Structures are given as C-alpha cells and as structure tokens.
Amino acid sequence: MAQLTTLARPYAKAVFDAAKEQDAIDSWGQALAFIGLLAADDTVKNILANPGLPEERKAELFFDTTDEQLPEALRNFLLILAESKRLALLPEISTLFAFYRAELERTVNMKVSTAFEMTADQQQKLAEALSRKLERKVALETAVDRSLIGGVVVNTGDLVIDASVRGKLAKMAKALGT
Template identity: 85%
Template sequence: MAELTTLARPYAKAVFEAAKERDAVGSWDQALALVGMLAADGAVKKILANPGLSEQRKAELFFDTAEEQMPEALRNFLLILAENKRLALLPEISTLFTFYRAELERTVNMKVSTAFEMTPEEQQKLAEALSRKLERKVALETAVDRSLIGGVVVNTGDLVIDASVRGKLAKMAKALGS
C-alpha cells in the first residue's frame, strides 16, 4: 500500500495542480473518483494486467465509461498514465487527489461511531466542536456500534478520539493489569 502511494503521489500532485490552474478541482475530483473506482474493480484490474491489450486501448476503456465527466485535459492525463503503464494507480491517485482537495478547502470528513443513534442537533454540536478544535470544516459520517456501551469514537486518517465507555474500561483494565 505504501509503495502504491509513493508511486501515485507525483501523478496525484501533478493532476491536482493542473485542476487548480483550470479552477476545476471539484469536477476533476468527481471524474477521478469514477475512474479510480473503475480501476479498483476486479474485472478491470484483469483488463489492465492483460499484456495483449495496448495501453492506448486500456485508457480508452476509461474514456468510454466516463465520457461525459471526462475533461479533455484529464483524458490527456490518463493517456500519460497509460504510456507509463500506471493506470492501475488510479484508485490511489484519486484518494490522494481528494486528500489534496480537502487540504485546499480546509475540510475533513470524520467517521463517528456511537452506542446509540445521534440526533441531528447532537451531530451539529459535535461537528461544530470538532471544527473549532481542528480549525477546519467538518463533515460527519455516523454509525451505531452497540459494543461501545456508551460515548463516542471519532476517527479520520490517523486521528482517533476514543471517548467510549468500552475504551475507558480497556484503559482501566490495562492499568489494573500492570
């Protein structure tokens, strides 16, 4: 995974800068998400690994699928990826592009797990508190996890805030076991 990220990073930075220059970050993010999702599909992976198919034809498969959403400059980017035999990096490039967009727009998507369903008011209060703490606009994705017993677990990327009863009990058990 880290190797794919390392290979994908220069391509993602280049396509992000090109999108910024054209003031098209949002539309390119959507188009890259689509082709990234396609490239992650098992059947498409087999096609991309087929040595009997030309790299040009492999790129054209993406053009045919995402025709309306594919700006001309992004088509050229896919051709460059195809020439360098890097179309398989599209899922990682898309992920990095979305990360760069979030950094530019100072936004963050956070996953929130709670023991019980949160009301819209509770979600709004939590989003506002996290926004103040992180100095970013926060979008929440909520899920119910009854095993938490109570409280909340918030995570995004490498940041995890565990304020659950289960987490506190685990810390107490560890402290008592020492």
C-alpha cells in the same frame, strides 16, 4: 500500499495542480473518484494487468465508461498514465486528489461511531466542537456500534479519539493489569 501511494503522489499532485489551474477541482474530483473506483474493481484490475492489450486501449476503457465527456486535459492525463503503465495507480491517485482538495478547502471527513443514534442537533454540536479543535470544516459520517456501550469513537486518517465506555473499560483493565 505505501509503495503505490509513493508512486501515485507525483501524478496526483500534477493532476490536482492542473485541475486547480483550470478551476475544475470539483468536476475533475468527481471524474477521478469514479475512475478510481472503476480501476479498483477486480475485473478492471485484470484488464489493466493484461499484457496483450495495448496501453492506449486500456485508457480508452475509462473514456468509454464515463457518462460525461472527460475534459481534454484529463483524457491526456489518462493517456500519459497508460503510456507509463501506471493506470493501476488510479485508486491511489483519486485518494490523494481528494486529500489535496481537503487540504486546500481546509475540510476533514470524520467517521463517528456511537452506541446510539445521534440527533441532528448532537451531530451539529459535535461537528462544531471538532471544527474549533481542528481549525477545519468537519463533515461527519455517523454509524451506530452497540458494542461501544456508550460514548463516541471518532476516526479520520490516523487520528482516533476513543471516548467510548468500552474504550475506557479497556484502559482501566490494562491499568489494573488484567
């Protein structure tokens, strides 16, 4: 996975810079998100791995499946990926594009797991507190996990904040050597 990300990084940076230059980060981001999901599908992966299918035809597969007409520069980008036999990198390119966009907009998406459903007011207060702490705009995705007993677990990328009762009990058990 890390190797794919390393290979995808220059392509993602190039397409992000092109989208930024054309003031089309929104539309290109949506198109790349869809194309990335499509490229991650097992059936599409098999098609992309088929050595008997011309690379240009593989790129056209993505042109044919999008509801709207792709911008010419994005179509050219897909053709360049096909020519370089790098269409399989599209899921990683899409993920990196979203990361670059979040960095530019200073936003972060966080997954919040709680033992009980959070009210809208609680979600807003948590988002505001995290925004102040991280100095970024925070968007929360909430989920209920009854095994937490109480408290909250916040995840984003490699950052995990475990303020759950289950997490505190686990730390206490470890400290006691059990």
